[in-house]
Amino acid sequence: MRVRTETPDLTGRSRRSALRLLGMERSEEVFPVLLEEIVSLGHPRSLVTRVNFETSEITPIASLNCSKTMLQRYRSSLFAVETPMVRILHSQEAELVPGRGKRGSGLYFYPLIYRNRTPCWEAERARGRKCIAVENYHCHLKLQLQEQVCGICEMRAYAAMVVTEITPGTTAAEITELRALIELANRYLSRLFKVEHYHNRMVDMETIITQMQTVMESMTDPVILTDPQHRVITQNKAAERYFRLPDDVSEGRVRAVELNNLLFSAALSSMAVSANDSSRDLTLVDAIEGEEVLFEAVSAPSFAPDGRRTGMVTVLRDVTDLRRADEELRANYDKLRQAEEVVRQDRDRLNLVIENVGDPIVVCDRDAKIALLDPRAQELLGTEKSRTAIHVRNQAKLDAYITQFTYSFSDRESAPIQLTHPDNQLEVEYDARSGKIYDERGLVAYTVTVLRDLTAVRRLEQLKLERRMLEMEKFAAAGRLAGTIAHEVNNPMEPIKNCIFLLTDQIKPEASPVYEILKAETERVARIVRQMLGLYRTTEQVGNFDVNSVVEDTLLLFARQLDRAGVRVAKEFSDLPPALGSADQIRQVLSNLVVNAKDSMSQGGVLRLRTHLVRHEGMRESIRIIVADSGSGISDNVLDTMFEPFMTTKGERGTGLGLWIVKGIIENHGGKLRVRSKVGKGTVFAIELPAVR
């Protein structure tokens, strides 16, 4: 027999029953009322059993006029297949089972299951998915434990059985009425069940919400739920500190909270716009402390079951300390980078300086072995690939110096060193300047040696010297000119002065003042002329002087130059009486001759200086000074003119006055100057000065 859904025509009594059932508010009230109504239909007894899906047991839950024994009979299990009750439950078809007794009575089994013609609201919202109530209504399925759970709301359906004893003689119409009553009750029951299910769901939901709120509140970080318009739906206590106005509100806090809300919703908006950006930094004002707090806001959108966006869940993480540490770290890193940059620039600059310093630089290690050479030093010392004999010789010289310096106690040292330039094979004079670099233990790690080419410096020194000589020569020339003029003026002075003398006593008294003026002014001219003559005769202090010490002084003055030029000096001094004259002028003479000698020995050589006493006939003695070089010598035609003014073999560098002045000074001293020379062999100058006895 198939269960039908159409509402049967209700008789008056049935209408009463229906209304009574309709008045039930709770599902558990339905079965007792149903049983009463069944009995009131004239059936002797009836009971309801219910399937417990948890245990699969079937137990009577309500009965009317039933003995305990009878109830006991209807206690069963879903697995007990032999009983008609279980069979009917599974088939879901009502059945009239004839009684075994003589009275011809039977049992009417009517299965009940949660069903409904329309889906529940949840199922309606989740379109396309099946509500168990509707499924049970439309389909006739064999009862399965697992299947009796709604796929949408996880509601577990109920299954029950109404068992009614039917007396013999009961008409089909009466059975139909019974069936209609039970069916009606089931409809009400289904509805109540659904309502109760929703109620339970609500209670569960509340529990979950409470739990969630507990979780939220227990979080120390602010957690905020917002709606799609970024309005705060709920927030925990930690968030309220920033976003909610408390009761005892101050103006500052209002502003802070307003500002925070503004900042927060702005941050949310920007995060919502850019889908990738799930977190961002946010600075909020602590409404109580008034301090700025830096947060990292992590947001996730929340969705409804149908996929609608319902808002955002945002957790704010206080990252003030983290960020501060991070910033410090970053600042330190930046500082480090800057320092590194400075060091790098310094190094680059240093490299640039080294490359452009123009002087060879040699870096050696603690064992005085070469560690680094700049390109110019490589030119002098060669590289491993190309090394000539000159390179080897240069390195040997430098090694000796650097080794000595490395193991010495001085931090810095400088010394002259002669190296040969590999290109033009010329000896170049260098000033080696060295310094030590120490390691952390204070031991020598490296030595740095810079070789300064002194050629230019020497040239400058030479230039200065020549300029000074030129000044002296100019002065001497001026003196000579003054002397010449004075001499020329002096001659006519003689008769003038004599005439004035002759006119004495012959002047008329009225002309006497004129004569006196003539006499006085003439005497003045005579005085000036005498001074000028004196200037030429003796420009400096004149007196006795020691020739040997003048020679020694002169050599001292030029020792370095001579050394650099590779000129060896040989001295031979005798005991001498003093000479009369100007030591300064004789020094000038010797300087001139020594410089000339040096210039003539461009490849080095020997300069001899000898003094001795020469006895002439009688008591006369003179001091002889010999200045001899092993230089290039002087050719005969030059020898003839070399003492004339403005004769020079030195081109631009000479004035041509040096030897002229030398001669002049010697002659002024009553001395003699002689020269002997042979080209390619050398030149000898011999000076003779009168000795004082």
Add this chain to the structure above:
Amino acid sequence: MKPVNAKPHILVVDDEPNVLVTYRLILQQQGYEVSAALSSEEARECLAATRIDLLLCDLSLEKQENGFDVIDFARQKNPNMPTVLLTGYATPEANEHAEELGIPVLFKPIDIKELLETISQLLRENYEEHEAAG
């Protein structure tokens, strides 16, 4: 024999005529008898022809000869000839030479007083020597 009260005869040698003239005038004014020579040749002629008591000679005369040549000539005749050397500019050699010969050197411009004193001293010395010699 020399007349006792005769004026001393001085020979002045200088290549500058004006110098020569003025010295002659000055010396004549002082009461000397003066001869003047413009060159060493004139001087030698004068020395040869005349008795000269004192020689007043300029150092620089011609290119080839100087005052010393004239002095040498005079001394050949009279080794004790009192002589004064006049010069504008004397080299130390010349100075030395004059010293060796015992000849005073006066530098131009010459102080006339000093010249006159030197002349009279030399003449006196010469006269005294002469007297002593007999």
